[in-house]
Amino acid sequence: MSAPTRRELLKATPLLAVPWLSGYSNGQGAEPPTAAPFPGRVVRMQEPQNLEFPISALQDTTTPTDQHFVRSHFAVPKIDMATWKLKIEGQVENPLELSYDDILKMKSETKPITLECAGNGRVFLTPAVRGLQWGFGGVSTGSWTGVPMAAVLEKAGVKAGASEVIFVGADQGNIAADPSSPGPIHYDRSIPLEKVLKSDCLFAHKLNGEDLPASHGYPLRGVIGGWFGMASIKWLNRIIVVNKPYQGFWQTLDYSYFERRDGGMPSLVPVTAIDPKAVIAKPSLSEVVPVGQAYRIHGAAWAGEQKVGQVDVSVDGGKSWERAKVQEQPSSLAWAFWEYSWTPAARGPASLVVRCTDEKGNRQPDKRDPDRRSYKINHLVPVEVLVK
Ligand SMILES: Nc1nc2c(c(=O)[nH]1)N[C@H]1C(S)=C(S)[C@@H](COP(=O)(O)O)O[C@H]1N2
Ligand SMILES: [Mo]
Numbered sequence: 001m002s003a004p005t006r007r008e009l010l011k012a013t014p015l016l017a018v019p020w021l022s023g024y025s026n027g028q029g030a031e032p033p034t035a036a037p038f039p040g041r042v043v044r045m046q047e048p049q050n051l052e053f054p055i056s057a058l059q060d061t062t063t064p065t066d067q068h069f070v071r072s073h074f075a076v077p078k079i080d081m082a083t084w085k086l087k088i089e090g091q092v093e094n095p096l097e098l099s100y101d102d103i104l105k106m107k108s109e110t111k112p113i114t115l116e117c118a119g120n121g122r123v124f125l126t127p128a129v130r131g132l133q134w135g136f137g138g139v140s141t142g143s144w145t146g147v148p149m150a151a152v153l154e155k156a157g158v159k160a161g162a163s164e165v166i167f168v169g170a171d172q173g174n175i176a177a178d179p180s181s182p183g184p185i186h187y188d189r190s191i192p193l194e195k196v197l198k199s200d201c202l203f204a205h206k207l208n209g210e211d212l213p214a215s216h217g218y219p220l221r222g223v224i225g226g227w228f229g230m231a232s233i234k235w236l237n238r239i240i241v242v243n244k245p246y247q248g249f250w251q252t253l254d255y256s257y258f259e260r261r262d263g264g265m266p267s268l269v270p271v272t273a274i275d276p277k278a279v280i281a282k283p284s285l286s287e288v289v290p291v292g293q294a295y296r297i298h299g300a301a302w303a304g305e306q307k308v309g310q311v312d313v314s315v316d317g318g319k320s321w322e323r324a325k326v327q328e329q330p331s332s333l334a335w336a337f338w339e340y341s342w343t344p345a346a347r348g349p350a351s352l353v354v355r356c357t358d359e360k361g362n363r364q365p366d367k368r369d370p371d372r373r374s375y376k377i378n379h380l381v382p383v384e385v386l387v388k
Contacts, residue, residue, distance in 0.1 A: 274304030
């Protein structure tokens, strides 16, 4: 019998038992410094399971399901499919209870949608802040299949005056860290009705053509295209249409940031749409790049509800910039791949930086804005390599 490859080993072995994987889990943000792309996800937390997409292995615009990042605040809930229903209540003419079959019988759409965790890149914040220490890979693009939310809400008949929809997941638990939760709470979130009715929003039952894996919300999840991942509720079983702003834990104490509104006063607002951002897949942090040879710097760029306008690359730490070649983007909801051919002339350390500007001209900021607390992390982060 031949020796198993790393990939076979990973398939056969629980992540907990893979020592070289857990070695990369503690906050350095660096990919393993191997030459060959490492196909497994980086463990950021064992229980609940939180896994990072291995950005240096970026290859297909659709992230393979076994590489898609996972962000879960609580354990995967136990769900009994014999009794499972999606309940639709609140400000509707016809409260509904839809079975899984009822949902599968409705007309579904399939679209590529990029989900990015609002804390993606947190390991690059100084001073360090609490929360999962994501490197570049708290982001992935799935081919999501689901029923447009507008179709379900139309069946329910939204009452005049309704302004938002609360989505509730079946998972729950206590938040012990200050500010703590008032006892066990579900993971939940409200979204303005105006956004929910857009074609960007699906009740998704398939990822990459297969039933949702348990870790991604089986049997049903919301997918709120263009918004940070926290809005796409997994293990969804209840939605409540309301006519006043909902002030749940996950959009006030958590996943909120300061906006300078009225007279410049910092006002806490919920995190919503994804900001423009580009990341370098290759070279990886600390990679050794050969001198005098063309090297294909490549990665992905996305801009939430806007299309990517342009991507620029700097090979001198941000002093000078060149345009990267950007591939056709299917819609604003999915990332675009970009590349830039670099022939380093001199040996020594080099600092590579990439930046994205959306179609409306919004560009990634050079420096971190502390008003954003520990979310919306899209300031420029250099990738240091060694030319040899
Ligand atoms: N029910 C539920 N939905 C959830 C979460 C959760 O913990 N529970 N995490 C959210 C966050 S913060 C993110 S970034 C995305 C991640 O989706 P994924 O695990 O499918 O990548 O799910 C969101 N939906
Ligand atoms: Mo997230």
